[in-house]
Amino acid sequence: MCMYCKNNSYKETTTTHVVNYKNCIIVIKNVPCLECEQCGEKYYSDEVAEKIEKLVEAAKTLMQEIAVFDYKTVA
Numbered sequence: 001m002c003m004y005c006k007n008n009s010y011k012e013t014t015t016t017h018v019v020n021y022k023n024c025i026i027v028i029k030n031v032p033c034l035e036c037e038q039c040g041e042k043y044y045s046d047e048v049a050e051k052i053e054k055l056v057e058a059a060k061t062l063m064q065e066i067a068v069f070d071y072k073t074v075a
Contacts, residue, residue: 011034024060055071
């Protein structure tokens with residue numbers, strides 16, 4: 001059930017996840033998610049959330065102004 005609108009129907013899709021960290025923008029494209037069909041809220045599985053965390057941590061070590069990763073192409 002969606003935490004925001006209480007709808008029960010979702011569709012599998014992908015999204016772009018953006019993190020703002022210390023004046024840096026981290027962009028992760030093509031992230032698999034479930035999207036609420038009513039309000040559009042996105043939800044990640046535990047596995048996807050863990051991979052996002054790892055990508056964000058890797059980007060933090062680069063300390064560039066912008067870091068862009070494609071979820072599908074990063075091991």
